[in-house]
Amino acid sequence: MFFRLLRLILVLMLAVSAQPSFDAMAQAIGQGSAQLIVDQQKVVQDLAAKTDGLEKKVADDAEDDAALVDVRLQLEDLSRAALNSALAFRSRLADINNRIEVLGPPPAQGQPQEPAIVTNERGALAAEKAEINAVIASAQNLSIRINGLIDKIGVMRSDLFRNFLAKRYELTDALSPQAFSDAHDQFTGLYKAVSSWLIFAFKFKLQAVLAAALMALGLAAVLLVGGRRLFGRIFEPDPSIEAPSYLSRLSV
Structure with a gap:
């Protein structure tokens, strides 16, 4: 107080x-x-x-x-x-x-x-x-x-x-007869295009294709034999190495 x-x-x-x-x-x-x-x-x-x-x-x-x-x-x-x-x-x-x-x-x-x-x-x-x-x-x-x-x-x-x-799509149109018909037409067109190209290649380009293939095989054989003769003495396996590397195995 x-x-x-x-x-x-x-x-x-x-x-x-x-x-x-x-x-x-x-x-x-x-x-x-x-x-x-x-x-x-x-x-x-x-x-x-x-x-x-x-x-x-x-x-x-x-x-x-x-x-x-x-x-x-x-x-x-x-x-x-x-x-x-x-x-x-x-x-x-x-x-x-x-x-x-x-x-x-x-x-x-x-x-x-x-x-x-x-x-x-x-x-x-x-x-x-x-x-x-x-x-x-x-x-x-x-x-x-x-x-x-x-x-x-x-x-x-x-x-x-x-x-x-979770969206749902309507599959009725995708499975309709028209869709199958269109797919058949597309596959038919693709088959005709591929077959026409193959027929043309065999008729008019067969000799050129065979010549190119034989030339490629010949060059590959020359490189294989010549490479082994040229580099064979350089890359020789070493018996002392029990687990050689992957690149070493490829070069031998």
Whole structure:
């Protein structure tokens, strides 16, 4: 009780001696905080408008996986921006909470009344804190909504992939008589083309083909015999090597 009265007396003395400067400082801080609240409210509104547009795009591009990926990336950027908007008040909220703790709770019933300036400041801080919390709640709700859209896109992409793997094709046309007839015509055309080429080769190119084959065989025989005679003495097996390499075995 004694310390309570002492604190009230000290607060009253400080208020009387520095009331003009304190009022000016509080007004400046309040104006700065009010401007921050207005700015962040506009930021949240802009983010909400962009989210509405992207949500409509998700519905329009439900069958386009690439478009869904692009929308998801944009939503992730919006989610981070919403969280940053909520974090913009961290410093001011810490100052408000510290100041409210310094002022202490209102006097209980039956206790001496505190100075009006203390009561007014406590009320102003509480009102400012309520406005800030409202903006933070809006930003957090928007972030939750955006994360819900991101999860929805993930489910939609999974469904698209699963439907693609399990897609059924109509085989009636592929097994129709017309398909068999077309296949028969194609094989017939291929057979005629190959047979015509073979007949032409045997009739008009047989001598040239035989000459080329005999020449190739003769050159191969010359290279084989000459190579062995020329390099046979260079590449001789070494009995001391029990497991020669593959290249060594080829060269012997």
